[in-house]
Amino acid sequence: xxxxxxxxxxxxxxxxxxxxxxxxxxxxxxxxxxxxxxxxxxxxxxxxxxxxxxxxxxxxxxxxxxxxxxxxxxxxxxxxxxxxxxxxxxxxxxxxxxxxxxxxxxxxxxxxxxxxxxxxxxxxxxxxxxxxxxxxxxxxxxxxxxxxxxxxxxxxxxxxxxxxxxxxxxxxxxxxxxxxxxxxxxxxxxxxxxxxxxxxxxxxxxxxxxxxxxxxxxxxxxxxxxxxxxxxxxxxxxxxxxxxxxxxxxxxxxxxxxxxxxxxxxxxxxxxxxxxxxxxxxxxxxxxxxxxxxxxxxxxxxxxxxxxxxxxxxxxxxxxxxxxxxxxxxxxxxxxxxxxxxxxxxxxxxxxxxxxxxxxxxxxxxxxxxxxxxxxxxxxxxxxxxxxxxxxxxxxxxxxxxxxxxxxxxxxxxxxxxxxxxxxxxxxxxxxxxxxxxxxxxxxxxxxxxxxxxxxxxxxxxxxxxxxxxxxxxxxxxxxxxxxxxxxxxxxxxxxxxxxxxxxxxxxxxxxxxxxxxxxxxxxxxxxxxxxxxxxxxxxxxxxxxxxxxxxxxxxxxxxxxxxxxxxx
Numbered sequence: 282x283x284x285x286x287x288x289x290x291x292x293x294x295x296x297x298x299x300x301x302x303x304x305x306x307x308x309x310x311x312x313x314x315x316x317x318x319x320x321x322x323x324x325x326x327x328x329x330x331x332x333x334x335x336x337x338x339x340x341x342x343x344x345x346x347x348x349x350x351x352x353x354x355x356x357x358x359x360x361x362x363x364x365x366x367x368x369x370x371x372x373x374x375x376x377x378x379x380x381x382x383x384x385x386x387x388x389x390x391x392x393x394x395x396x397x398x399x400x401x402x403x404x405x406x407x408x409x410x411x412x413x414x415x416x417x418x419x420x421x422x423x424x425x426x427x428x429x430x431x432x433x434x435x436x437x438x439x440x441x442x443x444x445x446x447x448x449x450x451x452x453x454x455x456x457x458x459x460x461x462x463x464x465x466x467x468x469x470x471x472x473x474x475x476x477x478x479x480x481x482x483x484x485x486x487x488x489x490x491x492x493x494x495x496x497x498x499x500x501x502x503x504x505x506x507x508x509x510x511x512x513x514x515x516x517x518x519x520x521x522x523x524x525x526x527x528x529x530x531x532x533x534x535x536x537x538x539x540x541x542x543x544x545x546x547x548x549x550x551x552x553x554x555x556x557x558x559x560x561x562x563x564x565x566x567x568x569x570x571x572x573x574x575x576x577x578x579x580x581x582x583x584x585x586x587x588x589x590x591x592x593x594x595x596x597x598x599x600x601x602x603x604x605x606x607x608x609x610x611x612x613x614x615x616x617x618x619x620x621x622x623x624x625x626x627x628x629x630x631x632x633x634x635x636x637x638x639x640x641x642x643x644x645x646x647x648x649x650x651x652x653x654x655x656x657x658x659x660x661x662x663x664x665x666x667x668x669x670x671x672x673x674x675x676x677x678x679x680x681x682x683x684x685x686x687x688x689x690x691x692x693x694x695x696x697x698x699x700x701x702x703x704x705x706x707x708x709x710x711x712x713x714x715x716x717x718x719x720x721x722x723x724x725x726x727x728x729x730x731x732x733x734x735x736x737x738x739x740x741x742x743x744x745x746x747x748x749x750x751x752x753x754x755x756x757x758x759x760x761x762x763x764x765x766x767x768x769x770x771x772x773x774x775x776x777x778x779x780x781x782x783x784x785x786x787x788x789x790x791x792x793x794x795x796x797x798x799x800x801x802x803x804x805x806x807x808x809x810x811x812x813x814x815x816x817x818x819x820x821x822x823x824x825x826x827x828x829x830x831x832x833x834x835x836x837x838x839x840x841x842x843x844x845x846x847x848x849x850x
Contacts, residue, residue, distance in 0.1 A: 284574075286489040286512040287468035302528075305439060305461035308598040312368050312438040321362045321605050326352050328606055361616075363609045367673055367687060368438070368601025374677075374686040375582075376433040377713060378720060379426065382794040383759030386724075388413050388752040412748040415741050416731065419453040428455040435459055436582040440593040444723075445493065446576045446730045448559070448738055453731055458493060458577065460591045464530070466490040483590050485575055486510070490532060493577075498524050507532035510574040511561045518561025518574060519543075560730070563737040570750065572733045578726040583716040584680065600676050604669065611665050618659035626651040681712035685764070706763050717758050728754040762794060 310316040330351035354360045390407035420426070428444055435442035435457065443458040466489045467482050480487040489512065496504045502524045509519035509532065520543035523533050533540040535556060544553035545562070564572040585594040625636055630649030637644050637652075644652060670688050677687040683705040732749050735741060774791055777783035783791075790801040 284486060284511065285472040286487075286510050287470060302461040304595065305459065305593060308439050308595055309435065309459055309461070311598055311602065312372060314364075314369070317364050318362050321364055321602065321609070322355050324602055324606050325360070325362055325609055326355055329610060330355070360613050361609060362605075363612055364605050365608045367604045367677075368597050370687045371597060371601075371677055371680050371682050372434050372437045374682040374709065375680060375712065375716075376430070376437045377761055378433050378580075378716060378758055379429040380433075381759035381762055383757060383796045385755075385757040385759070385796055387755050387757070388416065388749075389755055390748075390752055392751075394753055407751075409748060409752055411742070411745050412752055415735070415745050416749070419731070419735070420455075422452040423454040425453075425455050428457055431457045432580050436580045437584065438582070438597060439595070440585055440587075441579055441581050441591045443577050443579050443591075444727060446578075446727065446734060448734045451740065453734060456495070458495075460593055462494040463577070463591075464492045465590065466492075483588060485577060485579065485590060486573060488575065491575055491577065492529055492532060494529070501526060503527060503529070505529055508558055508575055509561075510558065511565065515556065515558075515561075517555060517565060518558030519556055520558040559737045560733050563733045567736070571729070573726060573730050576730050576734070578723045578730065580720055580723045581716075583712065583719055597680070604673055604676075607669050608666075611662055611669065615659055615662035615666075618662060622655045624653045624655055626653060678708075681708040683709060700769075702763050702765065706761070710761050713758075713761055721756065724754070724756045759796065 307320065311320050351360075355362065388409045390409055393406040396406060432442045432444045439460065441460055443460070443463060445456045445458045447454045447456065465485070467480050467487065468489045469480065470477050471480050471487055485491075488510065490507060490509045493506045493508070494503050495506055498504050503526070505523055505525055507519070507521045507523065509515055511518050519532075519535075521532060521535075521540050523537070523540040525531075535542055542553075542556045543559065545555045545557055546552070547554040558574060560572060560576060561574045564570075564574055579591065581592060582594075584597070585592045587594070625646075628649045631647050632649075634647040634649070637646060637650075646652060673688045674684040677684065683702075685702065685705065686709075735749060736746050739746065770792070774783065774788050778785070778788055786798055786801045786805060789795065789804050790798060793801070793804060795801050795804065
């Protein structure tokens with residue numbers, strides 16, 4: 282399948298997200314615990330820093346709002362800013378696509394895809410172990426797992442996130458790209474398989490170009506990657522690195538100072554020659570394969586149903602900021618109530634005399650002055666905190682997150698009923714299943730990009746590359762693991778073993794949360810060797826045989842005396 286995009290003389294990107302780059306960066310900073318206290322302090326000052334002051338306008342005094350004194354108290358630490366991490370807890374509860382036991386990425390030859398999984402090892406299926414080994418090596422080197430986890434967290438926090446695949450230093454490399462660092466160029470139409478059609482702005486492959494900000498060079502300059510798919514001007518696409526300001530909407534022309542184009546070594550004496558985008562080049566060489574031309578895969582958070590390329594929402598951030606502001610305010614008022622108020626009483630004897638310079642430590646009082654500690658009832662703060670915690674639970678439930686994952690009064694959740702926890706977590710399990718379905722295209726696209734890069738670089742054995750092209754990847758996301766009562770779990774395992782519905786390997790797999798029978802067998806073999814080498818210290822010795830005639834073999838002793846259970850008649 283081939284796509285020829287509209288060429289543009291000057292590539293200008295449009296921002297296809299709901300919020301701008303600055304708003305997304307602010308959300309990412311807060312939920313990522315980077316600059317969150319600065320954001321929280323500003324929010325506290327905006328919400329509660331309102332006081333009444335008087336200014337003179339002409340001959341009249343006018344009441345006015347002022348924030349200066351309150352701002353100094355917040356900045357000085359007299360009023361604390363407390364980030365309770367509600368939003369982060371919601372993110373951690375939902376972002377589990379690549380963290381749970383049972384997670385598995387397995388290659389299957391296309392010829393064996395219709396064979397049931399349980400029969401693939403029994404029948405004469407294609408040996409794809411060489412392809413598995415090569416792919417695993419590249420993924421381990423390029424930090425495939427950790428990047429996927431980071432992408433999942435960001436997607437849940439702000440709505441979506443991207444994973445970018447590159448090839449450098451002899452291996453595939455993976456990088457998280459947040460939505461505020463990427464811009465897409467969409468023109469009006471695209472030519473596909475010999476016919477023209479309108480572009481689909483929800484399909485990344487219909488973009489004419491992509492601009493990605495990958496790092497900061499100095500105070501005012503940033504490093505960018507510009508990728509152009511195949512078009513009339515660049516039949517093999519274009520992949521260029523360059524520097525620009527924080528807001529970049531154009532890709533420099535070839536030959537521009539500071540712009541470095543990816544080029545094939547097909548020039549004179551092996552020098553760089555034809556400009557190309559590696560994936561576009563490979564797609565042109567393999568027209569029978571559906572090869573992505575942009576090395577980006579989009580993961581969706583599953584919170585908003587916005588039908589755009591990069592769905593963005595700020596609800597989680599706003600709610601988290603509200604809860605943190607309220608918690609900080611309640612803490613401040615509780616501290617104020619607990620400390621009470623020191624009052625100076627005066628009578629006629631102290632009239633005209635100065636007040637004490639301080640009310641802590643040794644306080645010097647004038648004749649006629651008394652100091653009184655006025656206590657306050659702090660129960661209202663307790664009630665306010667209880668209401669806030671209830672609202673945190675209500676808000677978390679709108680994201681399918683159970684109460685014990687965001688606000689827990691019981692710090693020994695392991696002692697709670699396992700059945701109760703499972704019932705509470707049912708909405709989260711269903712939500713995760715929906716997110717798995719929604720993001721299967723992300724995993725499929727990642728594999729297609731990996732396979733194309735390995736084919737383009739051609740640094741692996743040719744037979745392995747061919748085998749990879751003949752394989753599909755199956756993704757098993759594993760099962761969500763919840764806090765559970767250990768005793769209940771052990772009792773269930775023992776009951777199934779006694780009933781004969783579970784063998785020892787299955788029991789080990791469940792008990793240790795292992796992802797496969799192979800791991801359970803390995804665990805069993807390891808423990809078996811250790812028991813033989815290091816027997817239990819409290820193991821009792823085998824009892825000596827009783828009632829045997831000395832010097833006579835045991836078999837003869839058993840037969841002695843007929844068939845009366847081995848005893849003499």
